[in-house]
Amino acid sequence: xxxxxxxxxxRTISRxxxxxxxxxxxxxxxxxxxxxxxxxxxxxxLGASLILLxxxxxxxxxxxxxxxxxxxxxxxxxxxIYAGTGFLCLVLMGNFLDYAMLAKILHTDxxxxxxxxxxxxxxxxxxxxxxxMVSIFLDISTGGVLPGEEEEKQKTAEEA
Amino acid sequence: MEVTLLxxxxxxxxxxxxxxxxxAVDLMNTAAKLTSETRWMEEKRVRAIFRGARxxxxxxxxxxxxxxxxxxxxxxxxxxxDAFHLSLGVICTGxxxxxxxxxxxxxxxxxxxxxxxWRFLKYIPWLFHEIVMSNFxxxxxxxxxxxxxxxxxxxxxxxxxSDTSMVTLANSITLTPGTITIAIENGEFIxxxxxxxxxxxxxxxxxxDQVAHIFMEAxxxxxxxxxxxxxxxxxxR
Numbered sequence: 399x400x401x402x403x404x405x406x407x408x409r410t411i412s413r414x415x416x417x418x419x420x421x422x423x424x425x426x427x428x429x430x431x432x433x434x435x436x437x438x439x440x441x442x443x444l445g446a447s448l449i450l451l452x453x454x455x456x457x458x459x460x461x462x463x464x465x466x467x468x469x470x471x472x473x474x475x476x477x478x479i480y481a482g483t484g485f486l487c488l489v490l491m492g493n494f495l496d497y498a499m500l501a502k503i504l505h506t507d508x509x510x511x512x513x514x515x516x517x518x519x520x521x522x523x524x525x526x527x528x529x530x531m532v533s534i535f536l537d538i539s540t541g542g543v544l545p546g547e548e549e550e551k552q553k554t555a556e557e558a
Numbered sequence: 559m560e561v562t563l564l565x566x567x568x569x570x571x572x573x574x575x576x577x578x579x580x581x582a583v584d585l586m587n588t589a590a591k592l593t594s595e596t597r598w599m600e601e602k603r604v605r606a607i608f609r610g611a612r613x614x615x616x617x618x619x620x621x622x623x624x625x626x627x628x629x630x631x632x633x634x635x636x637x638x639x640d641a642f643h644l645s646l647g648v649i650c651t652g653x654x655x656x657x658x659x660x661x662x663x664x665x666x667x668x669x670x671x672x673x674x675x676w677r678f679l680k681y682i683p684w685l686f687h688e689i690v691m692s693n694f695x696x697x698x699x700x701x702x703x704x705x706x707x708x709x710x711x712x713x714x715x716x717x718x719x720s721d722t723s724m725v726t727l728a729n730s731i732t733l734t735p736g737t738i739t740i741a742i743e744n745g746e747f748i749x750x751x752x753x754x755x756x757x758x759x760x761x762x763x764x765x766x767d768q769v770a771h772i773f774m775e776a777x778x779x780x781x782x783x784x785x786x787x788x789x790x791x792x793x794x795r
């Protein structure tokens with residue numbers, strides 16, 4: 399169970415820093431094919447920003463921003479984007495993740511197609527890593543049962 | 559004979575009059591009820607429109623300001639100013655600003671933003687001056703051979719109200735040499751002061767007054783309230 403932090407200073411400062419941390423994570427993802435970084439690193443930074451929100455504000459305040467369902471969907475969609483890019487290259491008569499084959503669809507040269515292919519793979523990896531990081535944190539800190547879930551289960555049991 | 563006829567006619571006219579009176583009272587009651595109901599509903603509608611407009615205006619303004627700040631941050635990080643990377647930046651900044659604009663600007667009302675920003679910018683040189691002055695003081699303490707320090711923990715009750723202003727004051731105290739904020743407990747600052755003079759400077763409350771002036775708290779009035787009252791007066795006239 400994650401409780402709301404008591405310290406006003408930590409809560410306020412982290413509240414103001416979280417958008418910047420998230421933007422930095424997105425920057426690391428989007429510039430992964432030019433500079434150090436990439437999908438995994440940026441995804442971890444994004445996940446860390448959400449975990450910071452959960453630690454400082456507690457699950458009850460932060461659940462509208464970090465719903466469990468959205469995390470599940472994000473991890474699935476992220477893996478789908480990654481594997482989908484790979485299989486798209488297979489379908490276009492190349493190897494798995496052979497980005498140069500994407501040039502046929504994108505109507506560009508091979509170099510630009512490689513750049514865009516790596517970008518899409520990194521977006522997928524970033525989404526999946528972010529969602530899985532926050533899910534692992536939630537599972538460990540709540541013992542597998544989220545605070546809202548118990549009430550919902552009781553409600554459905556009463557209705558039945 | 560004529561008298562009985564007369565009495566009967568008078569009786570009949572009285573009953574007719576009585577019925578008419580009851581009916582008139584009924585009608586008036588219904589009319590009054592209808593009027594009050596419609597007026598109540600109308601008032602509720604207008605109030606909802608006003609509140610919604612104000613909230614959405616504040617939300618939009620907070621979103622736009624957050625977007626601009628975050629986009630400047632993105633441009634500084636990215637360093638690539640071609641169309642592809644700038645459009646990526648617009649998308650990423652939009653997503654982050656949409657998710658986080660009420661995280662950065664929490665409870666900031668529409669008319670207050672510009673005033674707070676301007677006063678905060680004016681506060682920074684003042685704070686810098688304070689830091690330099692107490693730097694000299696602490697340097698004198700440290701360099702003197704007798705080391706005339708008197709470290710003490712003091713409790714400092716504040717008149718500030720919101721989290722943001724309290725955190726601004728706490729960080730200003732910590733930035734000033736000689737004093738460090740250890741914790742804020744229920745509107746009470748626990749401050750470590752290096753000697754009597756810095757503690758007295760803090761207790762004089764000049765810094766707290768400055769912060770209260772920035773965020774328009776503790777016997778300062780909100781700009782938005784003045785604007786609202788002015789608009790209501792204009793509408794009444």
